Amino acid sequence: MLKMLEVIGGSPDGYTEAVKAAVEEIIRAGHIVHFFEVVEHRGSVRGGKLAEYQVKVKIAVE
Numbered sequence: 001m002l003k004m005l006e007v008i009g010g011s012p013d014g015y016t017e018a019v020k021a022a023v024e025e026i027i028r029a030g031h032i033v034h035f036f037e038v039v040e041h042r043g044s045v046r047g048g049k050l051a052e053y054q055v056k057v058k059i060a061v062e
Helices: 015-028
Strands: 003-011 033-046 049-061
Antiparallel strands (some): 003 049
């Protein structure tokens, strides 16, 4: 049986890297990952400059 975890990933380098960060963190935590779904994109701005890309990701794990 699989369960879905919902996590937030972030990166200053782009959305793809933010997704990788989220999924890799779950793998490092010892979960077996089957698939993921990006459900939200957003970002933060600091000092008038884009600071971080952020994603909300649902990840199916064992």
